[in-house]
Amino acid sequence: MAARRSAGTGEVLVVGGGIGGLTAALAMARAGLGVRVLERAGQFAELGAGLQMAPNASRVLDRLGILQRVTEAGVLPRRLVLRSALTGRELAALDVGGRFRRRYGAPYVVLHRSDLLAILVDACAAAGVSLHPGKDVLTVTDHGDRVCARCADGTAYRGIAAIAADGLHSRLREMFADDAPVCSGFVAYRGTIDISQENIGEVTRCAALDEVVAWIGPGLHFVQYALCSGTVCNRVAVFRSRQYAAGEQDWGTPGELDEMFSACCPQVRAAMTALWRDRRWPMYDREPMGRWARGRVALLGDAAHPMLQYLAQGACQAIEDAYVLAGKLACCAGRDGSHLVPRALAEYEQARAPQAMRVQRTARLWGDIWHIDGAGAVLRDELFAYHRPGSYRYTDWLYGPVTEREERA
Amino acid sequence: MAARRSAGTGEVLVVGGGIGGLTAALAMARAGLGVRVLERAGQFAELGAGLQMAPNASRVLDRLGILQRVTEAGVLPRRLVLRSALTGRELAALDVGGRFRRRYGAPYVVLHRSDLLAILVDACAAAGVSLHPGKDVLTVTDHGDRVCARCADGTAYRGIAAIAADGLHSRLREMFADDAPVCSGFVAYRGTIDISQENIGEVTRCAALDEVVAWIGPGLHFVQYALCSGTVCNRVAVFRSRQYAAGEQDWGTPGELDEMFSACCPQVRAAMTALWRDRRWPMYDREPMGRWARGRVALLGDAAHPMLQYLAQGACQAIEDAYVLAGKLACCAGRDGSHLVPRALAEYEQARAPQAMRVQRTARLWGDIWHIDGAGAVLRDELFAYHRPGSYRYTDWLYGPVTEREERA
Numbered sequence: 001m002a003a004r005r006s007a008g009t010g011e012v013l014v015v016g017g018g019i020g021g022l023t024a025a026l027a028m029a030r031a032g033l034g035v036r037v038l039e040r041a042g043q044f045a046e047l048g049a050g051l052q053m054a055p056n057a058s059r060v061l062d063r064l065g066i067l068q069r070v071t072e073a074g075v076l077p078r079r080l081v082l083r084s085a086l087t088g089r090e091l092a093a094l095d096v097g098g099r100f101r102r103r104y105g106a107p108y109v110v111l112h113r114s115d116l117l118a119i120l121v122d123a124c125a126a127a128g129v130s131l132h133p134g135k136d137v138l139t140v141t142d143h144g145d146r147v148c149a150r151c152a153d154g155t156a157y158r159g160i161a162a163i164a165a166d167g168l169h170s171r172l173r174e175m176f177a178d179d180a181p182v183c184s185g186f187v188a189y190r191g192t193i194d195i196s197q198e199n200i201g202e203v204t205r206c207a208a209l210d211e212v213v214a215w216i217g218p219g220l221h222f223v224q225y226a227l228c229s230g231t232v233c234n235r236v237a238v239f240r241s242r243q244y245a246a247g248e249q250d251w252g253t254p255g256e257l258d259e260m261f262s263a264c265c266p267q268v269r270a271a272m273t274a275l276w277r278d279r280r281w282p283m284y285d286r287e288p289m290g291r292w293a294r295g296r297v298a299l300l301g302d303a304a305h306p307m308l309q310y311l312a313q314g315a316c317q318a319i320e321d322a323y324v325l326a327g328k329l330a331c332c333a334g335r336d337g338s339h340l341v342p343r344a345l346a347e348y349e350q351a352r353a354p355q356a357m358r359v360q361r362t363a364r365l366w367g368d369i370w371h372i373d374g375a376g377a378v379l380r381d382e383l384f385a386y387h388r389p390g391s392y393r394y395t396d397w398l399y400g401p402v403t404e405r406e407e408r409a
Numbered sequence: 410m411a412a413r414r415s416a417g418t419g420e421v422l423v424v425g426g427g428i429g430g431l432t433a434a435l436a437m438a439r440a441g442l443g444v445r446v447l448e449r450a451g452q453f454a455e456l457g458a459g460l461q462m463a464p465n466a467s468r469v470l471d472r473l474g475i476l477q478r479v480t481e482a483g484v485l486p487r488r489l490v491l492r493s494a495l496t497g498r499e500l501a502a503l504d505v506g507g508r509f510r511r512r513y514g515a516p517y518v519v520l521h522r523s524d525l526l527a528i529l530v531d532a533c534a535a536a537g538v539s540l541h542p543g544k545d546v547l548t549v550t551d552h553g554d555r556v557c558a559r560c561a562d563g564t565a566y567r568g569i570a571a572i573a574a575d576g577l578h579s580r581l582r583e584m585f586a587d588d589a590p591v592c593s594g595f596v597a598y599r600g601t602i603d604i605s606q607e608n609i610g611e612v613t614r615c616a617a618l619d620e621v622v623a624w625i626g627p628g629l630h631f632v633q634y635a636l637c638s639g640t641v642c643n644r645v646a647v648f649r650s651r652q653y654a655a656g657e658q659d660w661g662t663p664g665e666l667d668e669m670f671s672a673c674c675p676q677v678r679a680a681m682t683a684l685w686r687d688r689r690w691p692m693y694d695r696e697p698m699g700r701w702a703r704g705r706v707a708l709l710g711d712a713a714h715p716m717l718q719y720l721a722q723g724a725c726q727a728i729e730d731a732y733v734l735a736g737k738l739a740c741c742a743g744r745d746g747s748h749l750v751p752r753a754l755a756e757y758e759q760a761r762a763p764q765a766m767r768v769q770r771t772a773r774l775w776g777d778i779w780h781i782d783g784a785g786a787v788l789r790d791e792l793f794a795y796h797r798p799g800s801y802r803y804t805d806w807l808y809g810p811v812t813e814r815e816e817r818a
Contacts, residue, residue, distance in 0.1 A: 369784050369787075371787060376784060379792055386795050
């Protein structure tokens with residue numbers, strides 16, 4: 001079985017066509033590399049609903065030339081707000097309007113995951129990326145001077161590098177570690193509803209259309225924001241499952257959802273009805289790991305650093321990965337560049353791993369802070385009261401340009 | 410068996426001759442009342458070692474004319490400091506020097522409990538208080554126009570009022586509630602060492618002689634300060650007993666002490682050696698209760714509001730009680746005052762109970778904050794970093810004059 005290869009100077013194989021894989025493909029194509037994306041599913045599609053795009057990611061989309069389409073498909077919120085899920089009281093807010101945009105050089109955008117994926121697919125196709133749905137990559141072999149990816153359908157592809165963007169349950173991560181996803185014991189329910197004249201009162205009771213609001217409380221939280229140019233309301237309810245803690249197989253059930261949120265303030269309780277109840281998302285991450293690149297193979301996005309969603313940075317960190325990766329691999333384009341690949345991937349790892357690991361750890365901490373009870377909740381609320389909506393004290397490390405972060409490190 | 414009574418206009422019986430009881434006796438004597446103190450023990454004595462006297466209490470001692478003797482026997486610290494027991498890092502501090510003294514109209518003093526008790530005994534005797542050690546009061550009966558206290562030795566005393574200052578395990582509290590002390594599962598080890606040329610280096614490694622330092626960490630803390638005009642070092646180590654949590658009978662053992670503190674920084678570990686190991690103090694409080702006075706009987710100090718020691722306010726609140734009580738009862742002195750007693754005691758309760766209950770609750774919270782772990786400790790340290798040593802944000806409610814507190818309430 002002969003492996004196919006590109007006619008020209010060797011191409012980069014991207015395993016996984018989600019947001020991270022496609023952004024990497026687009027960025028590498030723009031950097032002059034030949035790119036082939038192998039996606040297991042029969043089509044390019046995203047599960048879930050809303051996605052928050054912080055400036056560390058939207059800045060990349062801007063450089064890739066797709067930010068305008070993204071902002072048109074999404075919403076530019078004015079504020080991120082934390083409220084008590086129990087009392088409804090506002091605990092802290094972050095202004096993400098003009099001043100924030102100027103500081104970080106890009107906007108905070110929220111949009112539908114499907115919309116972002118469609119934009120990326122279009123842009124990849126236009127940039128000459130080869131897109132192959134239905135390609136379930138079973139193994140990648142590093143032959144020293146090239147890689148070979150073998151798929152479940154018997155096909156194989158050669159390339160100068162393989163980028164594993166195959167998500168939380170990454171098969172290719174096994175080349176780097178024998179770890180497993182870590183279950184948080186939390187589960188998410190999601191839902192979207194169209195915003196109409198009839199329900200806009202009920203929708204905006206929970207959050208203004210130009211706000212991303214998280215209602216936080218002991219062992220639970222609820223997030224709402226508008227999507228799709230303000231025509232759709234996105235909702236996520238998350239809670240710590242007592243059934244999981246008790247070792248039950250069937251945990252995080254809709255009954256448990258209702259019971260957990262029954263203690264919340266009326267605005268949050270009323271919003272529960274709009275959640276999808278036939279599907280739920282148990283929440284996993286992995287222990288941070290600093291080794292992502294070896295030879296001609298590297299991990300990207302959730303395959304490298306799956307994280308809990310509390311900082312809304314899963315996709316954002318994957319997009320940062322993509323941009324840095326493309327920058328490092330740019331020198332490998334062209335006839336004589338292939339031998340530079342291992343070094344470029346090592347540099348990509350060095351540039352990205354410390355920050356991504358920090359985000360993984362901080363996401364866990366931030367979740368603990370959201371869900372804390374007792375004296376911890378008293379401390380949190382008191383600390384949050386010190387925070388000014390215009391302060392960048394807690395966001396510079398995350399949203400600031402890479403160069404600034406590196407200077408401070 | 411005829412009950413003895415004072416020859417003149419009827420006296421107030423104080424059941425319990427600890428710090429609260431004696432301060433009440435002294436204050437009432439100064440207010441013109443006849444006072445008799447009935448103390449179960451064979452002599453007036455205090456267990457334990459160091460005692461912190463915050464301005465809400467030292468202000469009272471000043472008005473009673475004994476502050477100078479108290480400060481001569483004690484130490485006036487310059488700062489209260491919170492440090493991490495794990496890393497040794499300073500987390501927050503409160504300046505309690507001149508500016509603090511001016512704000513609250515009295516100093517922060519630390520002294521030996523025995524020294525304060527001796528000063529109170531002397532002052533009571535000089536003020537004409539009848540002091541009766543060896544009087545174990547079994548019952549107090551309220552006859553409407555008088556009270557009668559009956560002792561284990563068969564004696565009985567009549568008076569116009571009975572003040573129960575018989576501590577955490579108050580027998581007379583049973584007249585008001587059928588509650589029981591609440592065990593915190595924490596235990597304290599104490600110790601004092603004389604400060605000499607030989608050991609002063611080791612002593613001041615933990616805390617300067619003009620500082621009260623609490624080293625706080627997950628499930629434990631350690632406090633050090635100097636006493637006795639700076640010649641004695643007072644130490645207290647407190648921890649949450651895992652043996653208690655596991656339901657064991659013998660809990661909070663010296664072995665557990667050593668194990669718990671083995672995770673602390675070297676300065677704290679080194680200080681463990683100076684603790685007494687043959688005696689330990691399991692820590693109790695009770696649920697806050699607002700009803701302390703009925704007819705001619707009222708509770709005072711730990712009998713009314715036993716509290717965990719994290720705010721160092723047990724004795725201070727008792728001293729505040731004493732002063733308010735004497736002020737309310739002053740009108741009952743003299744031939745025709747006896748009928749005013751029930752109303753005066755009710756006013757005492759109204760004036761003191763809300764604040765004392767708040768202190769009880771806040772002491773629990775403050776202990777939880779000291780001993781918190783994980784995300785809570787991160788929040789605490791971050792919040793503490795906002796605190797300025799000259800800020801009165803968290804002390805006005807506690808140390809401020811009663812009138813100011815009442816104005817704010």
